[in-house]
Amino acid sequence: MKVALYTHAACLQHDPxxxxxxxxxxxxxxxxxxxxxxxxxxxxxxxPAASREQxxxxxxTALVESVLDRAPATxxxxxxxxxxxxxxxxxxxxxxxxxLCAAVDAxxxxxxxxxxxxxxxxxxHATADTAMGFCLFNNVAVGAAHAMAAPGLRRVAIVDFDVxxxxxxxxxxxxxxxxxxxxxxxxxxxxxxxxxxETGAGNLLNVPLAAxxxxxxxxxxxxxxxxxxxxxxxxxxxxxxxxxxxxxxxxLAGLRLATDDYAWITRELVAIADRHAQGxxxxxxxxxxxxxxxxESAAAHVAALME
Numbered sequence: 001m002k003v004a005l006y007t008h009a010a011c012l013q014h015d016p017x018x019x020x021x022x023x024x025x026x027x028x029x030x031x032x033x034x035x036x037x038x039x040x041x042x043x044x045x046x047x048p049a050a051s052r053e054q055x056x057x058x059x060x061t062a063l064v065e066s067v068l069d070r071a072p073a074t075x076x077x078x079x080x081x082x083x084x085x086x087x088x089x090x091x092x093x094x095x096x097x098x099x100l101c102a103a104v105d106a107x108x109x110x111x112x113x114x115x116x117x118x119x120x121x122x123x124x125h126a127t128a129d130t131a132m133g134f135c136l137f138n139n140v141a142v143g144a145a146h147a148m149a150a151p152g153l154r155r156v157a158i159v160d161f162d163v164x165x166x167x168x169x170x171x172x173x174x175x176x177x178x179x180x181x182x183x184x185x186x187x188x189x190x191x192x193x194x195x196x197x198e199t200g201a202g203n204l205l206n207v208p209l210a211a212x213x214x215x216x217x218x219x220x221x222x223x224x225x226x227x228x229x230x231x232x233x234x235x236x237x238x239x240x241x242x243x244x245x246x247x248x249x250x251x252l253a254g255l256r257l258a259t260d261d262y263a264w265i266t267r268e269l270v271a272i273a274d275r276h277a278q279g280x281x282x283x284x285x286x287x288x289x290x291x292x293x294x295x296e297s298a299a300a301h302v303a304a305l306m307e
Contacts, residue, residue, distance in 0.1 A: 001279070003305045004112035005034060006099035008047040011119045013088025017076055020084070021252060021289040022134040027120050030285065033295035034118065034302060041306070043112055047099035047119060049091070054101050055137060057145035058172050060129040067093055067136050079131050093121060093136040096284075100143025100239075101150075103282040107237065108151035113279040114270070114305045116242070118298070122286040124166030124241045125191060133164070133191060139284050140241050141172045144179055147237050154178055157235035159226070159269055160185070161262075162243020162286040163253040165194030165206070169241065174200035180233045182226055184218065186211055186246070186253050205229050211254035215261050218246075227268055234276040238269055244288030244297035252289050262297045266304035281305070 012024045034042065055064045070077065071090040078084045096119035103115035123140055125133030140158055147153045158173070160166040160183040170193065173179040180203050185194050187208030194206045207221050230238075244262060246255040266283075273281040283301065288294035 001114060001306060002043055002112045003302065004043040004045050004103060004106060004115040005118060005302070006045050006047045006103050006115060007031065007118040008095040008099070010088065010091040010095045014092035014121050015086040015088065016084040016134070022121065025291060026288065026294060027118060029291040029295040030118050030298045033299040036299070039302065045102070047095045047117065048102050049094035050097035050101055050142060054142055054146055055097060057149060058128060058138060058141040063129050063131065067131060083131055083134055085136070089121070089136065095119060096121060096123065097137045097139045097142040100139050100282065100284055101146040104143050104147045104237070105150065107280040107282055108147065108153070113281070115282045116302050116305060117282070117284040119285060122243070123284070124160060124162060124169050124286050125164070126168040127171040135168065138168045138172060140239050141169050143282060143284070144173070144239055148178055153236045155233060155235050156237045156239060157182065157230055157233055158239045158241060159230070160241035160243070161246065161265060162241055163246040163250065163255050164190055164243070164287060166241055167191045167193040170198065170200070170204060174204055177201045177203050179203060180205070180229070180235065182229060183207065184209060184221060184226065186255050189253060209255060212256060214256040215258050218257055218261060219264065222265060222268065227272065230272045235272070236277050236280070238273040238277055238281045240269060240281065240283035241286045242283045242301055243286030244294050247288070247290065247293040247297055249290040249293035250288065259293070259296045259300050263300040263304040266301050267307065270305065
């Protein structure tokens with residue numbers, strides 16, 4: 001199966017500051033892992049910049065202007081205690097969101113049906129009107145809205161296996177029954193959302209996991225809850241918020257997943273996409289803060305996409 005890799009050098013220029021866990025080294029580690037010979041067949045594509053129209057489908061004008069028109073010329077602009085902009089942040093954010101739109105267009109057209117967007121900053125904490133949690137724009141939400149506006153899809157599933165709940169994605173789509181949002185995440189943990197009782201318009205499935213949860217319990221939760229819900233929804237496109245910080249080696253949380261768990265869940269999601277979505281699956285990088293675990297897990301994820 002042909003798989004596309006969308007990335008852009010601008011995504012390395014977003015610098016939230018010394019010692020910040022969401023560093024450019026994260027993307028460098030992922031890209032280095034995808035330079036191995038087994039990934040030679042990846043279709044490597046330069047991510048375009050998102051348009052303001054694409055961003056405005058999910059974000060307020062005030063947020064778009066705040067990120068794009070108020071980036072610092074020097075130094076950093078702090079948006080919240082965890083989220084900062086540097087001179088290269090606006091360009092990085094545009095390419096990160098634009099990668100999703102381009103990958104969706106290709107998957108729904110004549111391009112690669114599967115894609116991984118190796119981009120940063122991540123996106124799933126950004127709400128309609130607020131940049132937060134290391135995120136400026138909600139990349140996966142921009143991609144989902146684009147899929148419904150341009151190719152005109154009627155059912156889009158977003159699967160989020162980042163260790164943190166994607167509060168921004170949930171905020172944007174919780175009343176839009178065309179989008180199913182499914183999240184496995186550690187609970188309790190930042191940002192404090194993602195309780196099982198949060199069901200939106202019947203389109204949200206939150207599967208909170210206790211600290212210390214390992215491979216067996218994670219896979220059981222997916223088999224018993226996540227995969228059946230996706231089967232019933234029958235998505236025309238599967239989008240994945242691929243955070244790798246539930247790995248046992250990650251320093252920012254307490255789940256205990258192994259590298260092979262990411263290959264396993266990727267295969268399961270590919271099977272869903274093959275059955276219901278003509279194989280269309282687009283994934284984007286979210287969290288993951290131990291460089292070795294991140295690189296190994298992202299490589300396992302992409303290798304499973306290529307099977």
